[in-house]
Amino acid sequence: MFDIKWIRDNAESFDEGQIARGAEASSSRLISLDDERVAHVRKLQDAQTRRNAASKEIGKAKATGDEEKAKALMAEVGELKGFIQGGEAKERELQDALTAALSSVPNIALDDVPAGQDENDNVVHHTWGDKPQMDFAPKEHFELGEALGQMDFEIAAKLSGSRFVVLKGQLARLERAIGQFMIDVHVNEHGCEEVSVPTLVRSEAMYGTGQLPKFSEDAFHTDDDRWLIPTSEVPLTNLVRDSIMDAEQLPMRVTALSHCYRSEAGSSGRDTRGMLRQHQFTKVEMVSITDEDSSVAEQDRMLECAETILKKLGISYRVMTLCCGDMGFSARRTFDIEAWLPGQNSFREISSVSVCGDFQARRMNARYRVAGEKSVKFVHTLNGSGVAVGRCLIAVMENYQTADGSIVVPEVLRPYMGGQEIISAKG
Known part of the structure; x- marks a missing residue:
């Protein structure tokens, strides 16, 4: 604000x-x-x-x-x-x-953000990795998962309706392994503090990060005036609401693995098959709280943290600089990471890293004081997916598929899978 x-x-x-x-x-x-x-x-x-x-x-x-x-x-x-x-x-x-x-007024973009109206005007920042060469026609993740008998959309629809999935067996374990792997990397290598957060929050928390009042239709609301979080950015960023931090406490870097919930309002007809666009999904989120001079550099650091996950998994990706018209409400600049999906023969978003300046801090009344100074300043906030677990599962399945429909487990995930090297279509 x-x-x-x-x-x-x-x-x-x-x-x-x-x-x-x-x-x-x-x-x-x-x-x-x-x-x-x-x-x-x-x-x-x-x-x-x-x-x-x-x-x-x-x-x-x-x-x-x-x-x-x-x-x-x-x-x-x-x-x-x-x-x-x-x-x-x-x-x-x-x-x-x-x-x-x-x-209701969106944040203003940084000077280096490209002009444009929508995703068609986004600009490639850089790419990494080689796309896998396959001597067979690659399948999409839902074709692989259903053939394995471990990805069930019909049962999910009976339980909850469309845009839900039931994972079973080794695919369920692989999803869990991916989330644990990400958290370990961000905590052990990137200096984040792991936080377990509520997935139900009050309206004040949603207001603080900019989801309310303008985007209420994008979230699920309960009868007792709570909201299912669309991202753990909401509770993580609100950890500093109504507080005055010492400058020495900054930067504050936290991460969480949580369920997230989105109504997907306005997405009718988009990605109706598979796990790409779900009402419920799991995501690892990173949030940084910095002083006013460090936030731009911190965004570059957070982007590297998210990229590290895909590099360790050996998944090719590209980084996009979002144009002014495609950024989120609270962002001043956003980088999207898009992973290569062979089954779709396209890059798809798997992470979004944004710097918000003091925009959210003013809504939350989150401030800091430099030692020896009486005045206080608003903190700067940043958030980034590190990364979306469900979409990362999709990327692993499609990039590591074999001709017979099996899934090779990436080496970095094998310790989390009890040493298992392959999820076999032959059982």
Whole structure:
């Protein structure tokens, strides 16, 4: 969320940034809302000042025996009290209206983010690895999984409806192995602290990271006003809400392996087969909290952390710099990692790494203080998938398939699979 004072001082660049994001140039509207609020607050303050002065004059009038003046002053004070009581309620309404308007405004992209409207305007940043050469027609993951008898969408549909899957046997173990492998790498090699987080959160937490109020339809809501997390970015980032950290505590780097839930609103007809777009999935998330000077460099570090996972698995990928129009609401710059899927003969997103500046911190009131300084500053927040477990399972299955439909277990995963080297179609 933006500071209205900053918008006043940078109205032109703010509007340019919003237009680049595909939003309206809203500085005039926001400043007008704030002008109304400021004017009302000024009237309220004047009324309070006059009420205090009139109250003192009543005593003086009574002391001099001027009862008529005292009555007039008492009547004036009564009117002022009524105005102030109603005025304080209106002040809250005006502040809420301004906050709501500011809450719906997306973050502004960094200067090096490419212009564009959608995924077709994203730019290849770099690629890694060689695509596997197969002397047979590669199958998609769901063809492999169903043939193995270990990936069942029909039973899942009976249990929960479409966009769910039941994994069995060695594929279920392989999914678990992938998640454990990722967490171990991020903790042991990348210096993250592992955190186990709730997957149900309050509205305040969703608001803090930008999912609310604008994107409520993308998440699942419970009857007791809680939300199933769309990503563990939500609870991990909110660990610092309403707090003032010491600068020496930064950067704070945490990671979690959790279930995530998304309604997939607006995705009708997209990726209807297989595990690519599910209502429930597992993901390893990384979150970093930094000072204002370190966040851009931290994004590069987090990107390397996510890339390390695919390098260790030997899966070819490309990194895309998202254009202004394709970035998430809270992001200033986003890199997507897309893994090569032979069965689809295409690259598909498997991780997204974003820097948000102080955008989320303002919504959460998360700040830090440099030693020896009285003033506090808003922290900068970053988040990145490290990586999506279900999609990584898809990538492993498709890249390590054999002609007979078996799946070779990548070497780095074998310790997590009890030494198993292959998931065989022959059992």
